[in-house]
Amino acid sequence: MTYTFSGFDLSSTDLVTDWRRSLEEIYRGRTMHNYKSGQIVPMYPHEVWVVCRGVVQLNTLHPSGDEVLVGFAVQAMPFGLPLTNLDPYQAIALSDIDLMRFTLNELENSAQLYQGILQHLNRRLQQTESLLALVSNKRVEERLRQILLLLKQEIGIPIDGGTRLTVRLTHQHLASAISSTRVTVTRAMKLLQDEGWLKIDRDRHIILM
Incomplete structure (x- = not known):
């Protein structure tokens, strides 16, 4: 999908x-x-x-x-x-x-x-509206997916097979961004990795597939 x-x-x-x-x-x-x-x-x-x-x-x-x-x-x-x-x-x-x-x-x-x-x-105003919209989604996995897509547009660079986020983000960074907990975000990240939607490179940067 x-x-x-x-x-x-x-x-x-x-x-x-x-x-x-x-x-x-x-x-x-x-x-x-x-x-x-x-x-x-x-x-x-x-x-x-x-x-x-x-x-x-x-x-x-x-x-x-x-x-x-x-x-x-x-x-x-x-x-x-x-x-x-x-x-x-x-x-x-x-x-x-x-x-x-x-x-x-x-x-x-x-x-x-x-x-x-x-x-x-x-541009900042448009970004803020998008952040407000994604936080209203009740499913943590979808909130995480949406914040990563936002970051893809903001700080992503194309590489072979996907887009690499240029800033190394911790699970706590992402949890704060989507009003969740680090443990829940870790679980959601694992689900997205299992789907093949993202992966983590050797420098711990997120790559969106």
Whole structure:
């Protein structure tokens, strides 16, 4: 059986390429901020980050202390405190990342920069709607399948026989993403592997078949 992830086309390659080229041309020589996988990215009330390389996981917290995934910021996407009403709001590097930082004043004074932020903020909005839709599915296996298809569009690269997710995801990452438990996700992963729908490579990256 073939499954597709419906609802949006997140990643227009031309859109991402044009935006990145514009940033490089306009802000040549600007400081690039680097964070290692697992590091928390600091955020400030009057500044916005733009992802140049890697993947950032965006979370909030329930009063119980449980993390809730609210999105992934991938190449060219903006994130930051001025773009959310959530409190608390946390950004964690899922891979090694390179970020560029802009103040709100810079955005207001550059029509090109402001337009680029809006375009890629719209991609984030579409992604968030897709995350909300998949969490409503009662079957954990289907929620897992849908989040993996979303990630395939966001961070997948074609390889022989399938698509490899470029970020190494733990079962706990996936459990947080679909509001489940690590044990349940481990069981669902085994089912999908038995179906031949996915496999894990030697570097522990997920490959969707």
